[in-house]
Amino acid sequence: MRWRRGRAGGPPPPPGSGNLIPLTAVPPGGAGVVRWIGGGRGQIRRIMEMGLTPGSPVTVVANSAGPVVVSSRGVTLAIGRGLASKIMVEVTG
Amino acid sequence: MSREILVALAGNPNVGKSTLFNALTGATAHVANWPGVTVELREGRTSHHGVEMRIVDLPGTYSIGGVTEEAERVAREFLISERPDVVVVLADATALERTMYLPLMVMEITPRVVVAVNMMDVAARRAIHVDLQGISAALGVPVVGISALRGEGIGALLDRVLAVAEGREGRKHPLRIDYDGLEPYISRIEKLLVKSGWKESIPARWAALRLLEGDPKVAEAAGRYSEEVKSEAERVRSEAGIDLRIPPDQVAVESRYRYIDRLLRGRVRRTRLLGSGLSEALDRVALHPLGGPIFSLGVMLGTFFLAFVANMGFPLNLILYLGGMPDLAEAVEELSLTGLLGGFFEWLGAEASAALSNSGAPGWLVSLVCDGVISGVGAVLSFLPLVLTVYLLLGALQDTGILARSAVSLHKFLRKFGLSGRSVFPAVVGFGCNVPAVMATRALDDDRERMIMAMTSPIIPCQARLVVMLALAGGVTRDPGGQALVMLAMYSLSVVLWLAVSALISRFMFRVRSAPELVMEIPPYHRPSLKVIWWYARTNTEHFLTKAGTLILGFTVALWFLLHFGPSGFVPQAALESDPSSVEGTFAAALGKALAPLGSLVGLPDWRMMLAFEAGFLAKEAVISILVTTTGAPDPAGALRALGMTPLQSLALTVAMMTYTPCVATLAAIKQELRYVKYVWRVVAYEIAMAILLAAAVYWGGVALGLS
Known part of the structure; x- marks a missing residue:
């Protein structure tokens, strides 16, 4: 199934x-x-074009009051909390 | 033999595109107009093995697929309409997984691509190994490793550019990416296009993909062949969205990243994990919920303190006055760059006046040269060091990656006002000069935020207004401590107004319900590179000079005319100086008098004050010279006394000067960014209304409290 990586x-x-x-x-x-x-x-597309697609591994760098800062595909991204709350991850560690 | 080839330079922000552009073009870089994309782009020249190359710097973008993003539209339309001979696309060796996205998109439009993988030196230090040949073989285009900062690999890059331009290397056809589920829909539309006789400069397959992704420009082009194709394509698009349960453009993004994953598998090796101790420690402070904003504000205040002291001694001179060292304070003022340049132009004016008078030039010509042109040029040039230092320091903040952290840590706060953390960049630039601040709004993703910032960033007091404020504060109080307090209050007021007006425009003009969200890349901390900082400062300063300089010069001459001519002819400077009342015979006075009733509203009834406002519309710093020349006083504080201004009136004047309409150069920049004159009028209208309201509140409020 093509979408097993995520949606x-x-x-x-x-x-x-x-x-x-x-x-x-x-x-x-x-x-x-x-x-x-x-x-x-538009938001989904923006996030995906910055390199965060379903299936991307992410590491959270900072997560407090402001935007969530994650590291993925070798870059560090800051994502506003509203958007970040609409990104679901499967925790691996 | 010589011929010229057109090379376009594309790349993500933060991959060193400007550095490469500067390394390639050096002093030949300038800004040029490209009518096809209705925007100005930087371009320069270089030659390699006898071939002249014209190199155009496209805006830094992550993609060229965006429909609403201005920068992406510009980059895409340039590639399509100008058809460059070669496109050099930059990628970042330390983040190929992300930065190969743009090269792929470009290769889908044109096969004449050279991929320049930058930061090979940094990658080597971080133990990241990249198999460039393997990637090149898989893509079918030259892939060259470079370090733009150190100038490594530039020659090899130009060799490949020539080879591709001459057709010796590279692909013959655009890159074909497997779009899995989208493929049947792509080929259906592609067939329709081919059947309708598609002859555009863009490949039919790419056009089909763009139609699936919903690009209105391509749909329009398709419509020119046949309306049927256009509506059929639209039908296929919605069909695909329903069948796949996912909008086609998102499928496309995923497919491209899957292509990159396969491309890089086994070709990029990281032998040691990231995580340098220092940058992690720095980030613990810079991204801390409470420490972050404090850190950001501290860094910015420190930056402006440095810039202001170097340029005009302020606020170090005030601190020295307060500390009981007036001699030292005066020395700091005189030795500041602005003080030195001001002295120079005074001397030059006097010399030129003497020389011209001796050679028998008519009085008005001497006056035009000395009081108009030389003082006009002087006005621009005395700002140059200020602008340059601010840009050097801003360049350092940006190059090190500190400014990006400030954007993140201030995002939550700025959201309350309809802005995102990204607005920190234009806002900070605005403290230097509003013209580049308005231009910097171009980098904002959110269209509405971009418009809001272009309209409200002029509220932020630029350095010209700082000069005016310094002079007027002397009329409010003689006490240096009190003056410092007035300055602090004015800066705080401006920041509060900027935020409040942004919130109002967002809520009532655009009716935005949710503030813009933030998705931005945080570049790794860099050791600041003097070279990059210098380039950043030089480019921005040149821009300031050409844009603001020509305007200020032109308007200073116009102002000279208003001030030195009247219904009865020429009024010489000497007459103005010996008898201040002679200014009443000029056009300027007539204009000021016409506006005087407006001034009475806010407790400023003297027409000379209105004249100062007019002059400030052209260039804020002209306010001072108008007040001084029309009153014949030796300095601004004396001028305010000569006008019979009470401290309360001076305060109202200061508030009005701070908040009324931005200068013409800023308005021109707003027009250029927002394209419609109606926005310029709105800015002028709301700022003048704001100035009248605030100044009236200060004056009449003060009167009610029994102050004077």
């Missing part, structure tokens, strides 16, 4: 599916794999 857009995965949590809930130092990206079409 962008569409409805969010039902609660309790896998161990998916929003990016905003991953503590600093935590790592995971992006499984779902939600939000407006």
